Every structure is written in C-alpha cells, then in structure tokens.
Amino acid sequence: MSSLKRAKGARTQSLFTKGALLTAALVLAPLGAFAQATAAPAKPAQSTSSATPAAKGERWLHVRVICNDAKGETVRVNVPLELAEKVLPAVNHDRLHDGKVKIDSAHVEDVDLRVLMDAIRTARDGEYVTVQGNENDVRVAKESNHLIIHVVDKGKGGSKNSQVEIKVPMKVIDALLSAGKDELDLVAALHALGAQGDTELVSVKDRENTVKVWLDSKNVSD
Amino acid sequence: MMLVAKAALGMGGALVLAGAYTFHEGVIRVDVDEYCAGGSHIHMWVPAAVVPMTLHLVPKHHLREAAERAREFLPLTHALIKELKKFPDADFVEVTDDDQHVQIRTHAGKLQIDVEEPDQNVHLLVPLSTLDDVTSQLELSAPGA
Numbered sequence: 001m002s003s004l005k006r007a008k009g010a011r012t013q014s015l016f017t018k019g020a021l022l023t024a025a026l027v028l029a030p031l032g033a034f035a036q037a038t039a040a041p042a043k044p045a046q047s048t049s050s051a052t053p054a055a056k057g058e059r060w061l062h063v064r065v066i067c068n069d070a071k072g073e074t075v076r077v078n079v080p081l082e083l084a085e086k087v088l089p090a091v092n093h094d095r096l097h098d099g100k101v102k103i104d105s106a107h108v109e110d111v112d113l114r115v116l117m118d119a120i121r122t123a124r125d126g127e128y129v130t131v132q133g134n135e136n137d138v139r140v141a142k143e144s145n146h147l148i149i150h151v152v153d154k155g156k157g158g159s160k161n162s163q164v165e166i167k168v169p170m171k172v173i174d175a176l177l178s179a180g181k182d183e184l185d186l187v188a189a190l191h192a193l194g195a196q197g198d199t200e201l202v203s204v205k206d207r208e209n210t211v212k213v214w215l216d217s218k219n220v221s222d
Numbered sequence: 223m224m225l226v227a228k229a230a231l232g233m234g235g236a237l238v239l240a241g242a243y244t245f246h247e248g249v250i251r252v253d254v255d256e257y258c259a260g261g262s263h264i265h266m267w268v269p270a271a272v273v274p275m276t277l278h279l280v281p282k283h284h285l286r287e288a289a290e291r292a293r294e295f296l297p298l299t300h301a302l303i304k305e306l307k308k309f310p311d312a313d314f315v316e317v318t319d320d321d322q323h324v325q326i327r328t329h330a331g332k333l334q335i336d337v338e339e340p341d342q343n344v345h346l347l348v349p350l351s352t353l354d355d356v357t358s359q360l361e362l363s364a365p366g367a
Contacts (some may be wrong), residue, residue: 073319078312081304090301219312 058082059194062218066210078220081194088187099187100179114177120147121170145170153206162206169196247271248332251347258341270352277359289364296361303354306333311351 010020059081067073089099103215120128120142129140137152147168155161179185202213247270254264277285289296306328315326323338333353337344 067319071319071321073317076313076316078314080305080309083302083309086305087298087301090298150328219309 011150056221058217060216061190061193062212062214062216064210064212068208068210078218079161079192081215085187085190085194088190100183100185103182103184114181117173117177121174142170147173162204165200165203167199167201169199171197243271247351248349249347250349250352251345253343253345255343256341257343261342268275270349273352274355274359277356280361285360285363286365289360292360293364296357296364300354300357300361303350307331307350307354 061079061081061084063075063077063079065075085099088096092098097103114115123142125142125144127139127141129138131135131138133154135154137150137154137159139148139150140149141150147166147170149164152166153162169192172189172192175188176184176186178188196215198214198216200212200214202211204211238315248264250266250268250270250273252264252268254262294334297347308333310328313325313327317324321340323336325334325336327334328350329347329349332347332349333343335346
C-alpha cells in the first residue's frame, strides 16, 4: 500500500516537474519571438512611395523639388499641417518667434500690406496687374477667393526661361496678416490652410529645377 | 527534480519580466558601414529601455551641462517628438539622386534615418518614446528646472 502511494507520489512529482518545465518553455518562447520581431526592422525599410490615405481630417503639405541636371536629384518633403502648427511656435530663432515672423518694414517700402490685401479681398474677381514685356509676363489676379500670381521669365532670347505660378486662398492671406503690424502669423496661416481642399499652391519650372508645393490628405507625395 | 522545476519556473518568470521590461520600448538600432580601406562597420542593437535607465546613472553635472547646451533646442525637440508620435508611419523627407538616398521617416513608432551613399551607409532606428524620455530627462536636468 505504502509502495503504491510512493509510486503515485513520484508520478505526480514527475508530472509537476514536466509541467513546470513546459510552462517555463512556453512562457519564454514568445519572448524569443518578440526579440526577433523587434530586431526585424534592422534592415532599413524601403521607401513607401505608394500613396496612402492619411487619417481622416489630416492635411499634409508637400514640397517636391526635381533637379533637371545629370544627377537628377529629387527632394520630397511631406509635413502634416497639424505638426507644423504645433511645432512652429516652439521655434524661436532670428525673426521667427511664437509662430510669427517679423517683417522688416523697410523691405515692403512703406506699403501697408494689410490695407492692400483688404482692398483686394473686398474687390471683385478680376485681373489686377497684367504686364507683358519682352523679358517677363506678370499676371496678378483674384479668382474664386484665391490670389493668383503668374510670372513667366522669357529671358533675353524670348524663349520661356522660367515659369512661376502661385495660388493662395484669400483666407490664408488674411490669417497671415492677422498678427500685429510688421508681423506675419504663420501658425494662423497654416491653420487656415488646413481648412482648404486639395490645392496646388506653388509651381516653379525652369531649366534647372521643377518645384511644386501642394496640399492634400495623403501622407506621402506621389 | 522538484527543486530544478521550481528553479526553472523562477528563472523563467524572472527572465520574462526582465525581457518584457527591456523590450517593451523596442530597440535602438545603429548600422554604420564605411566601404573604404580601413572603414568601420558598426552594428549596434540596444534595448531602448536601457537608455533612460542609463541616464539615471550619468553624473548630474554632466547631464546639467548637456541640458545647458541643448537648452535652446529642447522645447522644439519635445514638441516635435510629441507630434511625431501622432504619425507613427510616415515619410517626412526623402532626397534621392543617382547615387545617394537619404530618408527620414517614422516606422512603427520609431524614428528612422537612412543615408545610403556609394562609400557609406548609415541606418538609425530609435523609438520615439525613447527620444521623448531622453528629452524629458534633459529638461529636468536643466538649471532652474
């Protein structure tokens, strides 16, 4: 009877031992897998150039510069407007403080930008400036609440040297000028920009570079 | 045998806890490869949780000095990291030409910087939470904090 009990006890003990070892192994296994998974990104992830829709409501400002030289350098910068809005006030350098940049009144040559922009805002859509010369064509217009500036540098030969197109929503300009005198409120402008739909803001094409600045809801440039 | 089992369980448990704590913030990965005569090849793999712990061991006066030097950039860095955490998978900067590639992006909550040139490759991967911890510690160590 006692030998039966001893045998039963030994079997229970052996079972417990095996169970404990198995539990330890099972518990440790995911740790190893986790360590491997953590180590996995060691290889640099390749560029994800496929357009990914950003989270709902996210607005991204994209800048793309393509050099037309032999090396074909391309620069792509994608900035979430929300990030820029939050980070910009933290930059205090030179003329930039609290998200506002000081403008040197000497550089605007006594032109009251605020009054000028107010005049444009209240005016009807139309062309304000049209200059057609041998070297340059300049067009400044207001169309569907956007200020449009179009400059074509024809160069001396008359062939198209460079072309600049700027299209800025009036609300963004208003926000930009909403700070005190001699100041541009960049954060307010970014905030106003965020409320706009997908739009191309700046396009510059010349012999050396192609620059494009635009706004959309994708978190990668095309 | 019973004793061995108990020891295995104890060790296993301790290892799990230590492992979970060490890896819960991921790893910092640094890879530098210089493809030239005598060029160095550095491949470093450090559990991110170790960094804030190590900072506690750094003599206070060294941290104060570092914080003093970085004082101008700390609010910007703090704001930037805080915002970057909201964008765990995004490409921010990419520069390419025929023989170079530079990329700054976030990937799975980590800041990833890759520089590939003909004569060297540098890859850096740091969890944003680790950068946040380091910045916070430096801010706390700044004189007058």
